[in-house]
Amino acid sequence: MKKISISIFLLLFGIVLKAQEPTKVPDQNPDYKKSENKYTKGQEKTLQGMNTTEQKTYKAYDWTESKNEKKVERVAFRRKKQLARINNICHVRGCNNMNRYHTHPIFHRR
Amino acid sequence: MRSIKVLTLLTVILFSMSCAHKVSRIEPTETPDISGKWNNTDSRLTADEMIKQCLSGGWLSEFTDKKGKKPVVIVGMVSNKSHEHIEAETFIKDLERAFINTSKVGLVQSGKKREEMRAEKGDQQSNASVSTMKKFGLENGADFILQGSINSIVDAYKRKKTVTYQINLELTNIETNEMVWIGDKKISKYVKN
Numbered sequence: 241m242k243k244i245s246i247s248i249f250l251l252l253f254g255i256v257l258k259a260q261e262p263t264k265v266p267d268q269n270p271d272y273k274k275s276e277n278k279y280t281k282g283q284e285k286t287l288q289g290m291n292t293t294e295q296k297t298y299k300a301y302d303w304t305e306s307k308n309e310k311k312v313e314r315v316a317f318r319r320k321k322q323l324a325r326i327n328n329i330c331h332v333r334g335c336n337n338m339n340r341y342h343t344h345p346i347f348h349r350r
Numbered sequence: 351m352r353s354i355k356v357l358t359l360l361t362v363i364l365f366s367m368s369c370a371h372k373v374s375r376i377e378p379t380e381t382p383d384i385s386g387k388w389n390n391t392d393s394r395l396t397a398d399e400m401i402k403q404c405l406s407g408g409w410l411s412e413f414t415d416k417k418g419k420k421p422v423v424i425v426g427m428v429s430n431k432s433h434e435h436i437e438a439e440t441f442i443k444d445l446e447r448a449f450i451n452t453s454k455v456g457l458v459q460s461g462k463k464r465e466e467m468r469a470e471k472g473d474q475q476s477n478a479s480v481s482t483m484k485k486f487g488l489e490n491g492a493d494f495i496l497q498g499s500i501n502s503i504v505d506a507y508k509r510k511k512t513v514t515y516q517i518n519l520e521l522t523n524i525e526t527n528e529m530v531w532i533g534d535k536k537i538s539k540y541v542k543n
Contacts, residue, residue, distance in 0.1 A: 289427045291461030293438040293500075300433035300504035302511060304543050 386541035388436050388515065396517050397444030399535045404445065409521065409530035410454060413493065422456040423449065423521070424492035432502035432515060441517075442496075458492050494521050494530065509543040 269275075376382075381390040404410075413421045425446065428438035449455040459467055474483045498519040505512045519533040 288461070291425045291439075291442075291463065292427060293436070294427055294429045295435060296429055296431045297435060298431070298433050300502070300506070302504070302506045303508050304506075304511075 383539075386511070386513065386539055388432075388434050390440075392515065392537050393440040394444075395537065396535045397441035400441065400445050400517075400519055400533045401448040403533045404519075404521070404531060405448065405452060405454060407521075407531045409494075412530075417493075420454060420456050421493045422458055422490055423494045423496055424458050424460045424524075426460070426495045426497040428498040428500065428519075430500045432500050433504055434502065436500050438498060438500065442498075445496075445519075456490065458490050492524060495524055496521055498533075511541040511543070512538065513541065514538045 378390060379394065383389065383391070410421065425442060428442065430436050430438065446457055449457055458464075468486075471484050471486060475486075478484075496519060498517065501516045501518075503514045503516075515537045517533075517535045517537075520529055521531040521533075522529050
């Protein structure tokens with residue numbers, strides 16, 4: 241009686257295990273579980289980019305654009321330099337001095 | 351004296367009119383080339399070409415004959431490797447619309463929209479009535495994935511410039527990893543400043 245009940249239990253256990261096992265498709269790679277486990281974990285990050293355009297643009301050299309850029313840079317640098325000079329005068333002589341424009345050597349050159 | 355005043359006033363009015371900000375409406379199919387950069391016309395031409403190539407490709411009839419159902423496509427990532435900012439969604443959407451309108455190809459949602467859809471489904475699990483609640487795990491699995499790339503070649507000297515854009519879209523069978531279709535569109539421009 242005991243033997244019969246054990247064998248029935250083992251049979252049922254086997255059936256349950258077999259039912260839990262995913263059905264295999266013919267010609268399926270036996271190691272498919274490795275890949276399945278790898279790609280079912282942490283795939284959210286990879287899939288976030290779907291349906292989007294990944295911008296990996298580069299800067300093409302354009303003679304005219306490059307010339308214009310250099311011009312803009314030059315003007316900005318001059319302005320910055322001028323501002324720095326004026327601020328320097330304020331720092332040295334004090335901004336409240338109304339005669340600073342006439343006393344500083346930069347303005348003497350004009 | 352009065353005539354001088356009138357003339358001055360007229361000149362001022364004319365000058366202000368010529369300097370005024372002006373907007374005129376044009377047909378989306380008639381976008382003129384202004385700077386020579388990627389524009390609406392390029393996107394439209396790409397979409398037209400891709401729709402034509404994709405729906406007439408052998409992959410579609412082959413799949414339908416083999417499986418007895420229309421293929422389901424998911425849109426993947428498009429890489430822009432050109433020198434300009436180009437949004438691929440403009441022509442990808444046209445292609446998706448053609449898929450749905452012709453009823454030859456099925457589409458499934460991807461990316462952030464799919465995340466939103468799943469979040470809504472998750473919300474329904476605790477807020478919607480049992481009869482209207484949508485279940486997890488019943489989504490349609492895609493048969494193919496659509497991916498693409500945009501490349502450009504620039505040749506510039508002094509005031510002359512030639513730009514060639516190459517847009518490629520690829521359709522790959524997700525199960526077999528087999529590439530079944532490659533769409534290609536080349537656009538060349540000559541720009542003189």
